[in-house]
Amino acid sequence: MFGLNALLGLFSRDIGIDLGTANTLVHVRGRGIVISEPSVVAMEAKTKKVLAVGAEAKRMVGRTPANIIAVRPLRDGVISDFDVTQQMIAYFVRKVHDRVGMVPRPRMLLGVPSGVTEVEKRAVRDAAMNAGARWAGLIEEPMAAAIGAGLPINEPTGSLIVDIGGGTTEVAVISLGGIVVSRSIRIGGDELDQDIVAYARREYNLFLGERTAEDIKIALGSASPGEWDAQRVTLRGRDLLTGLPRSVEIGGEQIREAIDASVSLIVEIVKDTIEETPPELVADIMDQGIVLAGGGALLAGLDKRIAEATQMPVHIADDPLTCVVRGTGVVLEEIDTMQDVLVADTYARPTR
DSSP: OHHHHHHHHHHSOOEEEEEOSSEEEEEETTTEEEEEEESOEEEETTTOOEEEETHHHHTTTTOOOTTEEEEOSEETTEESOHHHHHHHHHHHHHHHHHHHOOOSSOEEEEEEOTTOOHHHHHHHHHHHHHTTOSEEEEEEHHHHHHHHTTOOTTSSSOEEEEEEOSSOEEEEEEETTEEEEEEEESOSHHHHHHHHHHHHHHHHOEEOOHHHHHHHHHHHOBSSOSGGGGOEEEEEEEETTTOSEEEEEEEHHHHHHHHHHHHHHHHHHHHHHHHHSOHHHHHHHHHHOEEEESGGGGSBTHHHHHHHHHTSOEEEOSSGGGHHHHHHHHHHHTTTTOGGGBOOOSSOOOOO
């Protein structure tokens, strides 16, 4: 079996996957990031036959007839629908195959939230194996994000990474190739969208769709005051009293008010992590600063808000959306020397 795996390794391309609640990104060793699409699957309601995956499926959200449903098979960073997730991974693997001419059964490295259970880890591994992997390894997302952001994880200095995704926010202090302290909460970009939906319902009796709320968050969401407060955005939805369409114009300050409770929880978990960190590593972090990764890092003013709360410099990673998947790519390139950053798993160690 070893000989077969070694032979397959000569021809297949290793794949790193950031299996996110909102978006799935795929990195192919030697090629870079080849896929970045929403984690959405459209299927027939009765037969569960998959009709579309990714960007095409997301365009259907909120617009499908009764016989078609558009679902997100991951919630809060973990698999909520195993069969659909497996089909989604298999779809992306086939798409990679079509684009780069990869032979079947690649090795896969997938990012998972640091707070997931053993059962949830097993579900991710099994989904990858059933989707065609000959080996499936896992890496904790904050570790992958730190590697992708270029932090010196193997040095005897403390690095603090805050990875804010669609379903989870993870904070980790890393030193000497391992996670010293980590905290995870199931609050991320999705929760901010829900906050905006709830605000519109509470303040204006207006029912917004999730996609509309997400667009508003991207356009005008903020964590602290700034020039964006002068901008205005129009909420378009259904009046809950009359049932008719209605629009309301509001400002950036009101959007910040809508999401403030969730943003405050993210700031608090950063502070809690620092409080648990050994003082020597805290001194390193004060020099190096806190690094923000994930889509949530793009929320206007969040770096300033965290800096004020922690009294530490805060930096946004280069291309924060791709930090995790770039980290998986780095590990796959150096798989022989970076075994220790992987989550201990029940499958055999990878072979060339």
